[in-house]
Amino acid sequence: MNLDNNYLQLHLDFYKNQLLSDTIPFWFPKSVDEEYGGYLFMRDADGALIDDDKAVWIQGRAIWLLATLYNTVAQKEEWLEGAKRGVDFLLEHCFDKDGQMFFHVARDGKPIRKRRYFFSETFAVIALAAYAKATGDEGIANKARSIFGKCIAYATGEIKLPSKFEDTRPSRGIGVPMIMMNTAQQLRETIGDPRCDLWIEKWMNQIETFFVKDDIRCVMEQVSLDGSIIDHIDGRTLNPGHAIEGAWFILHEAKYRNNDKHLLELGCKMLDYMWERGWDEQYGGILYFRDVYNNPVQEYWQDLKFWWPQNEAIIATLLAYTMTGDKKYKRWHEQIHKYAYSHFHDKENGEWFGYLHRDGKIAQTAKGNLFKGPFHLPRQEWYCMQLLNDIII
């Protein structure tokens, strides 16, 4: 395949440098809570703490990050020790008596809020799996596998969680098969689990069968149980950044399976469809929500630029380019990379702002809150660095 090696080398150096000299130092070591364990991530642009509460998703994601850096980049004691502080807090404070995990806890671990879905659990799986790989701790590995089993039971409906909605208009979201397939991919690539391959196949199949609409070139976020479009405001709402994240999970699987042709095509068309719908031709960047028929979207932040859809699009376009050699993907990667690093990156304090207005002006300055912490950005920089490292060497 004819790839632009210069371009790839340039970006390898850039992502590595950003990750290790800019993004990670913004968060660590200062965010490790030496008093209670876990991490203090709710910070303003300059790193000042604006809240000492802990978002359970982000505690898990940060353990994953530190353990993954230890497993794949360098065996730094600081990273392993940091991951351990998170694991201890997660296991001690983030599970309710009924086994379900909390969503939001106080600094000392007292519970603030539990939610009606199980994404705290999926991030706990990838956290504990990466940490078990780093330490060889079989107890932690089994804990990861056991929570993964519980996630499968939630995902299939074998264990029922309370529902936000009545039974009138049953639907399925792309979030569950997407997050579950990525959780299984992580589990497989760290400590392994015999269930992973089969379930990844099933979830990819769900995504392709129910959510990918070739006739209208679209990846839906939510559909009826049979995959038909629910023609109401919520049912019509697309999340291009999320679908593009799904696209690279599929491309990653294609790569794992020796460039499986069908999966490569599936991932590429998901990216194509949602780039067309998500890329803002006027100002650049990926928009948050779109309506499938271009009606007004109800969610108020629909045309803000959030940090994470840009991260997912950087990964997806680079992966698509390196797997296909198609110059369109190189062009898209260049566009989104330039847009994102020139608008989101905080040159003064490091890391990225999270929320821009549509026109690229900063809407608010927090680097961390209940929903933002060290995950999408460092994962993107790490993933792209690893990808390019493998190709160039």
Next chain:
Amino acid sequence: MNLDNNYLQLHLDFYKNQLLSDTIPFWFPKSVDEEYGGYLFMRDADGALIDDDKAVWIQGRAIWLLATLYNTVAQKEEWLEGAKRGVDFLLEHCFDKDGQMFFHVARDGKPIRKRRYFFSETFAVIALAAYAKATGDEGIANKARSIFGKCIAYATGEIKLPSKFEDTRPSRGIGVPMIMMNTAQQLRETIGDPRCDLWIEKWMNQIETFFVKDDIRCVMEQVSLDGSIIDHIDGRTLNPGHAIEGAWFILHEAKYRNNDKHLLELGCKMLDYMWERGWDEQYGGILYFRDVYNNPVQEYWQDLKFWWPQNEAIIATLLAYTMTGDKKYKRWHEQIHKYAYSHFHDKENGEWFGYLHRDGKIAQTAKGNLFKGPFHLPRQEWYCMQLLNDIII
């Protein structure tokens, strides 16, 4: 008192004309659902239906509006008949078997979503009370009183609704005493209820005691049970438009009590504090959220301009001006009135857009959705028209 009668007459004419020749005709009669009853309010800028679902809050609010126009403006059959179509739908489809109301139903009334609070109920009370006044129907009047009793039981905790939060950090919100005091005011002024005066007193007392902070010139949205500030992101988040709505509920009560001096001062200072925090000096208009200590706000739409805070500020400033003669309030009224009607009003199709970017550009075009319908704008135009009518005559 020395009021600018020219100014008042000009605005009386303006609000009356807007209400009757612009706002109401946008919604009626086309929104009355002749097939299933209730109203079809989810409409784009030009009136095109974008969703045929029904938001229960807004069904109730529209009944209130139509019955109130019939009671106070003109005894048009169309308004009474329209209110009846809503009342029938509300009573037949919007209550669950356990007596709690739904939040969101399908066009045919099948339930989509129930929520863990009781604002569908408070709007049902004002709807049924206004309709009972219009028709003299004692059965409906008793239904309104009975739901009001249930709201009191929810508000006091005598009937417990499921909670979103664990017990670690108990809090109280200004929403419940505010909405309950206004519900009681409406009930008192339509069909009457012996419980109203006492409860209005109690709820005003709660607002003053727990939420109004003279030392920092602020009205909090949420506080600890003892009224102290919860120094976490959510606890610090202010909603200036909401507090300004509370201010005019208090001013309205002051007026009802023969310009009660203490209440007049309380309402004025609530308006003063939150105008200072909410008015956007740079672009004009009332911002959605602010942090009490000027930290970043987490809610993504924090600096958008929504329609309804402007409506509430127009009422509050006009009421404060007419009750005090203070030229500051006339100036503020002029500012917000000019900003709002020049930025939100849709000169082509009538009614207002709902959502502007901070800089005043339209963020999305829907006139109605799950949260917007014919309420804040027509209530403002109606309230100001009635207020000025009483003063000028």
